[in-house]
Amino acid sequence: MSHHISNRPTLADIRHMxxxxxxALPSSHLALLQADVRDALNAAKQLQEWIEAAITLRYxxxxxxxxxxxxxxxxxxxxxxxAVEVVADLPKKVEWDQAQLAAMADRIRAGGEDPSEYxxxxxxxxxxxxxxxxxxxxxxxxxxxxxxxxxxTFKLTLKQEAV
Numbered sequence: 595m596s597h598h599i600s601n602r603p604t605l606a607d608i609r610h611m612x613x614x615x616x617x618a619l620p621s622s623h624l625a626l627l628q629a630d631v632r633d634a635l636n637a638a639k640q641l642q643e644w645i646e647a648a649i650t651l652r653y654x655x656x657x658x659x660x661x662x663x664x665x666x667x668x669x670x671x672x673x674x675x676x677a678v679e680v681v682a683d684l685p686k687k688v689e690w691d692q693a694q695l696a697a698m699a700d701r702i703r704a705g706g707e708d709p710s711e712y713x714x715x716x717x718x719x720x721x722x723x724x725x726x727x728x729x730x731x732x733x734x735x736x737x738x739x740x741x742x743x744x745x746x747t748f749k750l751t752l753k754q755e756a757v
Contacts, residue, residue: 605630625752657682 602623608616660671661684668686672679699709724732
């Protein structure tokens with residue numbers, strides 16, 4: 595989906611342009627370049643998914659066999675395919691039921707022991723709830739709250755009549 599405006603630089607041209615020249619481009623050129631780079635990125639991501647899927651189909655059964663031979667359910671294994679070393683990593687992903695862990699912490703505490711010797715507690719306040727709280731409750735929680743900003747993004751949309 596390549597857009598065309600005469601004399602506008604291509605993505606390839608942009609690589610070799612000083613940033614000052616890029617900044618000075620007409621806003622319509624910047625909007626179209628942003629759309630072009632988004633399209634190129636999406637195309638590259640689709641191609642990456644296709645290649646990764648092919649690689650998985652090629653080596654999945656061999657990886658299962660090698661992992662079984664090593665007595666491993668998860669983790670990293672290596673094997674050769676000609677001149678290529680294939681490293682297959684199957685990470686372990688563990689999830690814990692929060693309600694059951696909270697009940698365990700209560701039992702440990704009731705038994706006279708410190709739950710922190712067994713459990714790592716991570717408390718959070720949903721921002722939607724915090725904003726809805728009465729002012730006096732928000733003030734009580736305020737010292738424990740830190741707000742950081744993410745990365746600012748700009749999405750340029752070129753109006754059709756400008757083309």
